[in-house]
Every structure is written in C-alpha cells, then in structure tokens.
Amino acid sequence: MTMSVFSRGFHGIRQGVAALLLLFAATLSVTAQQESPATRQMLSKAITAEGDDQISAVTALANTHSDLVRRVLTAWPLDEVFIIDAADGSKVPCMLEDAQDADGKQKAVRIDTGGFLNDASGKPQAFFANDLTSVDTDMRLRRAIQDTLDLMALSDPSADARKSAVKKIGMLQKLSYVPVLQARLTQETDGDVRTAIAQAVATMQLKDPNPAVQIAAIQKLGEISSMDCRDVIQTVITNPKSSGDEVAAAKKALALIDAHIARVNFFGTIFRGLSYGSILLVVAIGLAITFGLMGVINMAHGELIAVGAYTCYVVENIFGSGLPLSPFGFSMRLPGLNFSGWMFQTYFLFAIPLAFLMSALVGIVLEVCVIRFLYRRPLESLLATWGVSLILQQLFHLVFGAANVQVNSPVWLSGNFTVHDVTLGYNRLFVIAFAALIVFATWLLLTKTPLGLLIRAVMQNRNMAACMGVRTERVNMLTFAFGSGLAGLAGAFLSQIGNVGPSLGQNYIVDCFMTVVVGGVGNLFGTVYSALGIGVVDEILQQVFGSPVVGKITILVCIIVFLQWRPSGLFATKGRGLEG
Amino acid sequence: MKREFSLLEWLTVLVLAVIAIVIVPCLNAFTPETSALHISDFTVNLWGKYFCYGTVAVTVDLLWGYTGLLSLGQRLFFALGGYMMGMYLMRMIGSLGQYHQPIPDFLVFLGWTRLPTFWQPFSSFPFAMLMVIALPGLLSFVFGFLAFRSRIRGVYFSILTQALTYAATLLFFRNNILMGGNNGFTDFKYILGYDLRHAATQRGLYIASAVFLLIVYLGCKRLTQTKLGKVQRAIRDSENRVLFSGYAAANFKLFIFVFASAVAGIAGALYVPQVGIINPSEMDTVTSLETVVWVAVGGRGTLVGPIIGAIFVNALKSWATRAYPDYWPIILGGMFLLVVLFLPRGLVGLAEHCVNIFKKMRKAPQEPQPAPAPDAEPAAVNHAPAK
Numbered sequence: 001m002t003m004s005v006f007s008r009g010f011h012g013i014r015q016g017v018a019a020l021l022l023l024f025a026a027t028l029s030v031t032a033q034q035e036s037p038a039t040r041q042m043l044s045k046a047i048t049a050e051g052d053d054q055i056s057a058v059t060a061l062a063n064t065h066s067d068l069v070r071r072v073l074t075a076w077p078l079d080e081v082f083i084i085d086a087a088d089g090s091k092v093p094c095m096l097e098d099a100q101d102a103d104g105k106q107k108a109v110r111i112d113t114g115g116f117l118n119d120a121s122g123k124p125q126a127f128f129a130n131d132l133t134s135v136d137t138d139m140r141l142r143r144a145i146q147d148t149l150d151l152m153a154l155s156d157p158s159a160d161a162r163k164s165a166v167k168k169i170g171m172l173q174k175l176s177y178v179p180v181l182q183a184r185l186t187q188e189t190d191g192d193v194r195t196a197i198a199q200a201v202a203t204m205q206l207k208d209p210n211p212a213v214q215i216a217a218i219q220k221l222g223e224i225s226s227m228d229c230r231d232v233i234q235t236v237i238t239n240p241k242s243s244g245d246e247v248a249a250a251k252k253a254l255a256l257i258d259a260h261i262a263r264v265n266f267f268g269t270i271f272r273g274l275s276y277g278s279i280l281l282v283v284a285i286g287l288a289i290t291f292g293l294m295g296v297i298n299m300a301h302g303e304l305i306a307v308g309a310y311t312c313y314v315v316e317n318i319f320g321s322g323l324p325l326s327p328f329g330f331s332m333r334l335p336g337l338n339f340s341g342w343m344f345q346t347y348f349l350f351a352i353p354l355a356f357l358m359s360a361l362v363g364i365v366l367e368v369c370v371i372r373f374l375y376r377r378p379l380e381s382l383l384a385t386w387g388v389s390l391i392l393q394q395l396f397h398l399v400f401g402a403a404n405v406q407v408n409s410p411v412w413l414s415g416n417f418t419v420h421d422v423t424l425g426y427n428r429l430f431v432i433a434f435a436a437l438i439v440f441a442t443w444l445l446l447t448k449t450p451l452g453l454l455i456r457a458v459m460q461n462r463n464m465a466a467c468m469g470v471r472t473e474r475v476n477m478l479t480f481a482f483g484s485g486l487a488g489l490a491g492a493f494l495s496q497i498g499n500v501g502p503s504l505g506q507n508y509i510v511d512c513f514m515t516v517v518v519g520g521v522g523n524l525f526g527t528v529y530s531a532l533g534i535g536v537v538d539e540i541l542q543q544v545f546g547s548p549v550v551g552k553i554t555i556l557v558c559i560i561v562f563l564q565w566r567p568s569g570l571f572a573t574k575g576r577g578l579e580g
Numbered sequence: 581m582k583r584e585f586s587l588l589e590w591l592t593v594l595v596l597a598v599i600a601i602v603i604v605p606c607l608n609a610f611t612p613e614t615s616a617l618h619i620s621d622f623t624v625n626l627w628g629k630y631f632c633y634g635t636v637a638v639t640v641d642l643l644w645g646y647t648g649l650l651s652l653g654q655r656l657f658f659a660l661g662g663y664m665m666g667m668y669l670m671r672m673i674g675s676l677g678q679y680h681q682p683i684p685d686f687l688v689f690l691g692w693t694r695l696p697t698f699w700q701p702f703s704s705f706p707f708a709m710l711m712v713i714a715l716p717g718l719l720s721f722v723f724g725f726l727a728f729r730s731r732i733r734g735v736y737f738s739i740l741t742q743a744l745t746y747a748a749t750l751l752f753f754r755n756n757i758l759m760g761g762n763n764g765f766t767d768f769k770y771i772l773g774y775d776l777r778h779a780a781t782q783r784g785l786y787i788a789s790a791v792f793l794l795i796v797y798l799g800c801k802r803l804t805q806t807k808l809g810k811v812q813r814a815i816r817d818s819e820n821r822v823l824f825s826g827y828a829a830a831n832f833k834l835f836i837f838v839f840a841s842a843v844a845g846i847a848g849a850l851y852v853p854q855v856g857i858i859n860p861s862e863m864d865t866v867t868s869l870e871t872v873v874w875v876a877v878g879g880r881g882t883l884v885g886p887i888i889g890a891i892f893v894n895a896l897k898s899w900a901t902r903a904y905p906d907y908w909p910i911i912l913g914g915m916f917l918l919v920v921l922f923l924p925r926g927l928v929g930l931a932e933h934c935v936n937i938f939k940k941m942r943k944a945p946q947e948p949q950p951a952p953a954p955d956a957e958p959a960a961v962n963h964a965p966a967k
Contacts, residue, residue, distance in 0.1 A: 297735050373921055378735050379650050383876060384920040386869050390913030398906060510746045510865070513739045549750050556747040560726065560740060567730040 037113075039066045044112040047072075047081060047093040047135055055144045062151040071095075072111060073149050077142045079134035084108055084117060084127070092117060093135070101126055154184050166196040199224050203232055215249045222253025230257050268423070269539045275428035277535020278435035281528060282493055283508050284515040285438060286486030288527040291516050293459045294479055296371055297382035301512060302505020303392035304484045307362050308355035308491025309500040310400060313407050315354055319347035327399040345410040348496075355492040356485040362392075363484020367477050375476070389505070396502035404499035413496055427496050438489060439528055445482070446524065455479050459522070514559050520569030530570055534559075593797075600627075600790045605783050621779045626898070628786035628854045630891045631793045635847035637874045637886035638796055639840035644872070645880035646804060647836050648816030649733075652868050653741035654844055656748050657716035659863035661845025662852040663752075664715055666765035667699065668708035669776075669853060673769045685767070686760050696758050705772060712849040713842045720841035721834070728830035728837075733819065745865050752860035764859025771853050782854065789850045793887070796843055800883050812836060873916050879926030888927055 042064065046057035061069050075081050075095060086092045094117055096106040105126035108117040116124035137145070153165035166184075185197050202220040221232075234254065283305060290298045298304075314334065317323035322336030339347075366388060374381035409427060416425040446452040457465040458475045466472045494504060515534055519526030534555065541551035563569075604619055604627070611618040636658045643649040670684045677685040683695050701707045723744060727737060755761035774781040803809050814822045815829050822829045852858045861867075871890075878889020893912075900908045923930055 297738075370917065370921065379644075379738065380920050380924070382650070382735060382738060383869075383872060384917050387873075387913040387916035387920065390909045390916070394907070394909035394913070397909075510743055514743055517736060517739060549754055553747045553751050556743050559743065560723070563732060563736075563740070564726050564730045567732055567736075 036066075039064050039069065040112050040114065043069055043072060044093045047076075047111065048083070048091065055141060058141065058144045058148055062148045064152075068111075070149065070152055073145050073152075076135060077137050077145055079137075081111070081135045082108070082127075082132040083135055084132060086117060096127065096129055096132075104128065162190070162193050163196045166193060166200045169200055195224060215245055218246065218249040218253050222249075222256040230254070230261070265543065269543050270536060271424060271428070273536030273539035274532060275425075275431055275535070276539060277532035278428075278432045279490075279493065279497070280508075280511060280515050280535050281435045281531035282431065282438060283487070283490040284512045284519075284527055284531055285442060285524070286483040286490065287512045288516050288519065288524055289442070289483035289486065290480055291513070292519075292521045292523065292527065293455065294375075294476065294483075295378055295521075296375070296480070297378055297385065298366075298371070298483075299382055299386040299509065300366065300389040300392060301385075301484075301487055302507075302509040303389045303396075304359045304362060304487035304505070305491040305494065305508060306392070306396060306500070306502065306504045307359045308488030309407070309495040309504055310396060310491070311355040311358045311488065312348070312351040312492045312495040313400070313405055313500055315351040316347050316407055319344050319350075325399060345412065348410045348413070348492075352489065352492050355488040357488075359488025359491065360481040360485035363487075364477060364481045366484070367480040371480065372473070372476070393502045393506075400502070402502065404501035406499055407495040409496045431493055431497070434489075434493065438486065439524070442486070442524060451475075451478065514556070518559055518562065518569055520571035523569075523571040526569055526571035593794075597790075597794050600631075601787055601794070605787055608779070608783060621782060624779075624786050625782055625854055628782070628789045629851060630894055631786075631789040632847045632851035632854070633871070633874065633890040633894055634887040635789075635793045635796050635850075636844045637871055637878070637890040638793075638800055638883060639844045639847075640871050641875045641880050641883065641886040642800055642803075642836060642840050644875060645882070645885075646809070646816060647812045647833060648819070649833060649837065650735075650738045650872070651741045651837070651840075652738050652865065652872065653745035653748075654840070655868040655871055656745045656863045657720060657841040657844040658848035658851070659858065659860075660716045660719065660748075661712045661848030662858040662862060663759060663765070663848075664702075664708055664711040664845070665849035665852045666760075666768075666858040667702040667711075668705060669768040669771060670765050671699070671703045672771065673767065676769055677767070684760075684765075686763065687758065690755060690758070692758075699758070709849070712845050716841040716845035716848075717838050720838045724834045724837040728833050731830075742865050742868070745863060745868055749860050749863050749865070752863065760859065762859065764857060764862075765852075766857040766859075768853060768856055776853055776856070785850065785854050789847075789854070792846065792850060796847075797883055797887070804883070808832065808835075870912075873912065873919075875926075877915065877919050877926050879928030879930075881925070882928045885926050885928040892927065 042057065042061060046054060046061060049057050058073075061073070072081060072095065080095060082094050082096070083091050084094050093111040094108040095111060096108055098106075100106050103126075105128055107124045107126050109115070110117050119125045147169075150165045150168045153161050154169075185194065185201075199221065202217040202224070204217075286304070287298065287301050290296050290301065314323060318334055318336055319339045320336055321338055323334040325332050325334065366385070370384050370388060371381055374384060413427045413430055416423050418424070444452075446455060454465070454470055454475045455478075457468070457470060458472050458479075462472055465475075491504070494500070494508075511534075515531045516527055518534065519528070519530035537558070538551055538555050541554050542548050545551050545554070604624065607617055607619045608621065608624050613620075636654060640651065640654045643651050643654070673684065675682050677688075679685055679688040681688045683692060683699075687696070687699075702711075723741075727740060732740060751757060752759055752764075753762055759765075768776050770776060771781065771785075774784070776782070804812070811822065811827055811829075811832050814827075815832060819829055848858075870893075874889040874893045875886045876889070877893055878887065879885030893915075897908065897912070900911055904911070919926060925932070
C-alpha cells in the first residue's frame with residue numbers, strides 16, 4: 001500500500017515537471033516566427049475587414065490550426081490587438097510585445113509580417129498601450145471568435161482541452177458543425193473525446209429537420225446517458241412542435257439518463273461517505289486507544305489533532321519561504337529553506353512523521369502532568385483535559401493567530417479523476433488508503449509486538465500486570481503517546497482537506513466520541529465499522545435531506561436511539577465485571 | 581451525612597438573603613447616585629445574572645455532586661427556558677420592531693406575513709411560563725428515560741448529553757425552524773407591561789432571580805435530606821448496590837434529571853430579560869462545560885459550593901476578559917486543571933481544610949500530636965484517592 005502511495009506521488013511529480021517543461025516550450029514559441037505568410041495574410045485581412053466579411057474571414061481561420069491565430073484571437077476580444085498607422089501611411093494590425101522599455105513603452109509586432117513596426121528611419125517603434133486604438137469587437141464578432149477558437153481547440157494536443165471544446169461546440173447545436181466533428185472523429189484516438197464527440201454530434205442532430213435523424217440522435221443520447229444532455233432532451237419533450245415519436249423517444253432517453261444520474265449520485269455518495277468515514281476513522285482511532293483501551297476521556301484530543309495540523313503548516317512554511325510568528329507579543333521568524341518544485345512538494349512526506357511525533361510529545365507531557373493522577377477518576381479526567389484543551393486552543397490562538405491558516409496541498413494530492421462521471425478526488429482517495437494503513441499498523445502494533453502485548457495486558461488487568469513485573473506507568477505513557485500521535489496524523493490529513501484554525505479539533509471531538517461509543521469501547525475494529533458506517537449514513541442523510549446540518553442532527557439522534565438497542569456499542573468487550 | 585441545618589448556617593443564609601433581596605435593591609433605588617452607598621444599575625443587573633448562573637450551577641451539582649450524573653448539557657435546558665421566555669418577549673414587542681409589523685422582525689425578514697401557528701399561544705404569559713418548565717422537562721424526560729433505561733452511565737452519559745447539546749445547537753442555528761437562527765431573539769421591549777429598559781423593571785427581575793435562587797437552595801437542601809436524597813447519594817456511591825437493594829435507580833435518576841432541567845429552564849427564563857438576548861451560542865457545549873467548572877471550583881457535593889463557584893468564576897471572568905482578554909481562556913483552563921488535580925472539593929473544601937488546620941493548631945499546644953504541617957501541604961495527594 002505504501003508503495004502505491006509513493007509511486008503515485010512520484011508519478012505526480014513527474015507530471016508536474018512535464019507541465020513545467022511544456023510551459024517553458026510555450027514561452028519559447030511566442031518568439032519563434034514560423035507562421036506561413038498565407039496565414040498571416042488571412043489574419044490581417046480578418047482584422048481589417050468590416051461587417052459580415054470580417055465574420056466569415058474569422059470563421060475561415062479555424063482551418064489554419066496555427067498557434068499565432070490562436071494567440072491573436074484570444075487577445076482580440078481583450079482589446080490587445082491594435083491598428084497602427086505606419087510611417088508610410090498604411091494601416092497595420094499589430095500586437096504589443098510583453099517587454100516594456102524604461103518609459104513603459106512597448107514595441108509593436110506586425111501581425112502581417114511578424115517583424116517589428118518600424119518608423120521612417122527603420123528603427124522599431126515603441127508605443128504606450130493607452131495611446132493606441134484597439135480593434136473594435138461587437139457581440140457577433142466576439143461570438144465568432146470564440147467559436148473559431150473552440151473549433152481550433154479540437155486539434156489541441158491536450159485531450160482535456162479537446163473534450164471541453166467538443167462539449168462547447170455540441171451545446172451550440174449548429175448543424176453546420178456536424179461534418180467538422182465527424183471529420184475529427186476519424187482522427188481522434190482518445191476514448192473519452194470520442195464519446196464526447198458522439199454526444200456532441202447527437203446533440204446537434206436534435207435540430208436536424210429530418211425526424212428519423214432526430215429520433216436516432218435522441219436514442220443515441222439516451223445510450224450515452226450523458227448528464228449534460230438532460231436539459232436538451234427536456235426541451236424536446238416540452239417543445240410543442242415535437243412529434244409523438246420524438247417525445248416518446250425523448251422520454252425513454254430521459255429515463256435512461258435519470259437512472260444514470262441516480263447511479264452516479266449513489267456511487268458518489270458512497271465514495272464521499274467512505275472518505276468522510278475514513279477521516280472519522282483517522283480522527284477517532286487515536287481516541288479509540290486512549291478512551292477505548294485506557295478509559296481516559298481526553299477532551300483535549302481535538303487539540304492534539306490541531307497540533308498535528310499546525311505541525312504540517314509549519315513544515316510547509318519552512319520548506320517554503322519561512323513563517324513569521326508573534327507569540328505573546330514577541331516577533332520572530334522561522335527561517336525558510338526556500339525550496340520550490342518537487343523539493344517543496346515532498347514537504348508532506350516530512351510533515352507526516354513530524355505531526356505524529358509532535359502530538360505524541362504533547363501527549364506524553366499531558367499524561368505525565370495531568371492524566372497520570374486521574375486514571376481512577378474518569379469523570380475528572382474529562383474535566384481536567386477540557387481545561388487543557390482550553391489552554392491549548394488559546395495557545396494556538398496566540399501563536400498562530402485567530403484566523404484560519406491555509407496549508408497548500410502538494411500537487412500530487414490535489415486534482416481528481418473521473419470514472420463513469422463519478423469524481424474521485426486524490427486527497428480523498430489518499431485519506432481512505434491512509435486510514436487503512438493506520439488501522440493495519442495499529443493492529444500490528446497491538447497484536448504482534450511486545451509493546452502491544454504489554455498494552456493489552458495492562459488494559460485487561462492493571463494490578464495483575466503490575467504483579468507480573470510490567471511497568472504499568474511506562475506502558476500507560478507509551479499507549480497514551482501512541483494514541484496522541486495518531487491524533488497528530490489525523491491533523492496532518494485534515495490540514496489537506498480544509499483550513500487549519502485554533503478550533504479545528506472542536507469540530508471533530510463530538511463526532512469522535514460518538515464513533516468510539518458506537519463502535520464499542522475497547523474494540524478497535526468496532527471503531528472501524530462505526531466510523532465507516534457513520535460516514536456513509538451521514539452522507540446519505542445529507543443527500544436525502546439536502547442539508548448537512550439536518551443530516552448531522554438526524555445521525556446524532558440515530559446514535560442515541562441506537563445505544564438503546566446496544567448500550568455498549570457494536571462490539572462490546574464481554575467481561576464478567578459488574579461495573580464493566 | 582445527616583447534617584441538620586445548624587443555627588449558624590441558618591443565620592448566614594438569612595443575612596445573605598436579606599442583603600441580596602432587600603438591602604441591595606434599596607441601596608440601588610433610594611440612594612442618590614453620588615452617594616458612596618449607591619449601587620449602580622449595572623451592578624444590580626450583573627448580580628442578577630450571577631444569581632441565574634448560580635441557580636443553574638446548583639442544578640448541575642444536584643446531578644453531578646449528589647447523583648453522580650455529570651450532565652454536559654445543563655445549559656441546553658437553561659437556554660431552552662430562555663428561548664421560551666424569549667418567544668413571549670418577542671410577542672410583547674408588538675409592532676414596535678424595525679419593520680413595524682405585528683410579527684417579530686426576523687419572521688418578516690424570512691418572508692412571513694402572519695404568525696406561524698406554534699408562535700401564537702406565546703402571547704400569553706402563563707402559557708410561556710408553562711413552556712419554560714414543560715419544554716426542558718419534556719426533553720430531559722424523553723432523553724433521560726431512554727438513557728437511564730438502557731443503563732447509560734458515567735462518562736457515556738456525559739458524552740451523550742454533550743452530543744444532545746451539540747445537535748440542539750446545530751438545530752437552533754438554522755433559520756427555518758423559525759426560532760431566530762444565528763441571531764436568536766433580541767431587542768425586547770416589555771415584560772408584563774413593564775418597560776425592560778427601566779431600572780425598576782431590572783430591579784424586579786434581580787429580586788426575582790435572588791428569591792428563586794434562595795428557593796432552589798433551600799428546596800435542594802431539604803431534598804437532599806429526605807429519603808430520596810439518600811437514595812440519590814447511594815446511587816452516586818454505588819448504583820449496583822442500590823439496584824440490588826430493590827430500588828429502581830433509573831426512576832430516581834430520571835426524577836432528579838427532569839427536576840434539574842425544569843429548574844434550569846426557569847433560571848434561563850429569568851436570565852434572558854436581564855441580558856436582553858438569547859441565541860444558540862448560549863447552549864453551546866462550551867457553556868455547559870463552563871458551568872461544570874463553576875461547580876468544580878466552588879466545590880461539588882455541597883449546595884453553597886456551586887453558587888460561590890458561579891459568582892467567583894464569573895466575577896473573575898468579568899475582570900479578566902477586560903484586563904487580559906487574550907489570557908482568559910488560559911486562566912480558566914489552568915484554574916480548572918488545578919482545581920481538579922489539587923482541590924477535588926473546590927473552594928468550599930479548601931475553606932473546610934483551612935478551618936480544620938486552624939482547629940488543630942489550637943489543639944496542638946494541649947495535646948502533643950505529630951506536627952500538623954505535613955497534613956496541610958500535600959492536600960492533593962491526600963484527597964485524590966479518597967473518592
């Protein structure tokens with residue numbers, strides 16, 4: 001599992017590097033002037049022409065597949081293409097160079113030749129952008145430019161760009177584009193784009209005067225079950241001009257699409273539920289150890305999570321440009337390593353163990369100073385740790401400020417991919433994988449290591465273990481440190497999902513306790529089931545009620561009722577003790 | 581545990597009651613503002629709030645100190661009582677709101693043109709007062725019935741009450757339950773025809789709070805001395821033995837829980853017209869925990885303790901949030917930590933301890949005992965395993 005996580009990481013880095021190279025190449029090509037003179041002529045004619053001529057000239061540019069055309073057409077509606085009176089009196093379409101000279105003037109590049117616009121003496125002329133008249137655009141022209149750009153994007157090297165261009169064109173529902181798209185279909189190799197083209201063609205054919213073609217198109221859309229086409233098909237049904245056959249076909253297609261949407265929503269909900277459940281699991285597993293195994297109610301567990309999250313934040317800033325802090329009125333600055341690129345992206349790999357260690361350290365201090373004295377008084381450990389939680393929250397407040405801080409996810413954790421219209425975010429997948437890893441590691445530690453043996457012995461019968469020579473105090477300390485460290489890991493993950501603030505832990509503490517109580521105290525796998533169960537049910541309820549708050553309230557009520565039926569949780573540890 | 585009211589205790593209570601209920605309002609009303617004896621409206625209002633806090637703290641102690649049920653949701657019932665009172669006060673605004681409509685402003689803002697059905701009876705004061713007791717009572721009855729029936733106890737009970745409070749807070753933050761949402765109720769004008777902005781009305785509310793606290797104090801004192809009070813403490817000390825002796829522990833617990841909630845509801849109803857606002861942050865889980873702090877600091881298992889604790893911590897808070905706003909949570913948390921670790925019986929316990937030391941010191945010269953000093957110093961260590 002670790003391997004896959006890492007390889008995805010490196011894959012992501014490679015992608016990042018590749019993207020950088022591409023960007024670099026693109027910058028170079030701006031200065032390269034390899035456009036054919038014919039294209040340049042067409043372009044300058046399109047710019048100088050008027051009225052319908054201009055529109056047809058612009059539309060004709062779609063076949064050039066030239067990078068220059070793309071740049072000029074993009075710049076045009078932004079008022080960055082100018083007509084300048086040249087020294088010889090002719091009007092020359094120009095764009096300004098990016099570089100400015102000392103006065104803030106920019107040299108003009110002739111669109112018709114690619115060279116600089118020279119003055120009478122043959123030197124390049126420089127202008128203030130504000131002094132020049134840009135080429136006017138009206139609504140129709142802008143639309144034509146946009147359509148042309150979209151058509152050109154059909155041959156874009158990036159599959160995603162091609163796909164979105166295809167979708168855009170399809171939505172225009174212009175029959176004249178059908179041959180263009182069909183021609184593209186013969187060259188297209190990417191499966192997703194081919195589906196998109198088929199869908200776009202079918203969408204356009206809805207406007208076809210021939211009813212047979214139309215019905216075929218509707219059926220095709222139903223087969224593809226694309227969610228984008230739902231509205232289009234809806235209009236066929238509501239359109240009074242549609243014939244009976246068309247409406248029937250459209251209804252059938254609509255039913256198919258709705259079924260597809262329901263499926264997508266269902267799997268999307270399950271996925272979100274699993275990922276929320278995994279977050280709960282990561283957050284609650286530390287508590288399952290301190291509360292479930294040790295019987296200590298640690299209300300400061302949420303703050304241990306925040307320690308982990310802030311550790312992540314600090315590590316990120318140290319890898320970056322440093323972090324100014326002003327705790328208690330002193331102003332200080334953590335120096336930064338000023339890494340960039342993939343070096344910076346690896347910060348998270350360092351942050352994870354550090355988050356564990358920092359939280360474990362805080363946990364040890366907490367155990368030694370407070371909890372050690374309260375093992376036999378669980379209610380009071382609840383209150384004392386609440387005091388600690390208040391203090392820690394305020395310390396975060398004083399050190400890192402009251403505002404939430406943002407931790408930038410590494411590139412390889414942001415982004416997502418889509419399977420059959422279900423969007424899977426990398427960070428959520430990562431949380432699921434990591435939750436599994438943590439549970440596995442915890443299970444290994446508890447059952448396969450000498451420390452785990454000692455932990456279980458102390459938890460089952462402290463006095464007996466002490467009689468056998470187990471140093472129970474040390475075992476307690478280590479167990480508590482381990483539980484706290486797991487909270488720190490949870491914090492590291494929460495920092496990737498949302499913002500980090502002093503009250504980060506407070507948002508999770510109630511859910512945490514619920515998860516552990518429902519799972520059954522003292523049973524790690526109960527926690528796993530209950531976390532995933534609560535996560536999925538929570539997402540489903542949110543879908544049903546359409547509101548996260550109502551969903552949450554319902555789930556809390558459900559839990560209270562559930563405990564009627566199973567007072568000691570899903571997996572109760574069976575014992576003969578009366579006081580349990 | 582059978583401690584009758586001694587004469588000294590009666591006298592102290594009487595003197596304090598007379599000062600709080602008679603002398604303070606008189607000093608507020610009849611002395612000129614320049615006089616050294618004058619007590620300002622602000623102070624009266626502040627102490628009115630403290631008395632409400634004291635009352636809710638007594639109910640927490642009744643549950644925690646006497647029955648062993650640490651409820652982390654007592655302020656929920658307090659706030660519910662406050663909300664019921666708030667609904668009545670909102671109706672009494674009449675058309676004086678910003679929109680000059682016969683219905684509360686926030687409803688106008690939400691697009692309502694007439695009063696929702698469940699708001700209608702709240703124009704009546706007796707109905708509102710009934711709801712002040714009934715709603716917290718009903719909620720605690722349902723919750724308590726479910727919880728005690730399935731023998732949820734100890735920390736599980738605490739966690740569940742906290743979850744209940746959390747759920748309720750989330751619910752009250754919503755606009756579409758028509759309870760004012762985030763902003764709650766405010767801008768109250770009249771209560772029973774009296775103007776809330778008048779010093780005399782506030783004085784009346786102050787006296788009502790003080791009298792109510794006195795009643796609750798004396799009532800609880802009596803309650804804890806009855807047989808029921810004994811069963812209560814027996815449940816705290818060993819619930820299983822109580823069960824085996826044939827008592828239905830769940831019913832006793834349920835009674836105490838509902839009683840405490842209803843009293844907390846009334847305290848909340850007295851509190852709201854004095855502070856002039858009620859919103860969901862009042863029932864936040866943190867406020868309930870803070871209330872538990874008051875009890876712990878004052879001394880649980882005694883009835884004066886919570887009152888002293890509530891007044892002491894809140895007075896400290898009033899001062900600290902002005903003097904050291906940044907450090908107040910640290911002071912509160914630290915104080916709590918120290919009290920739990922070293923003073924399990926709070927300020928009252930500390931006072932008793934000091935009295936004991938003082939008595940021993942006086943005895944010491946007569947009977948040569950081992951020096952009393954070591955006893956005084958490691959107080960924490962001695963007390964910790966006592967429970």
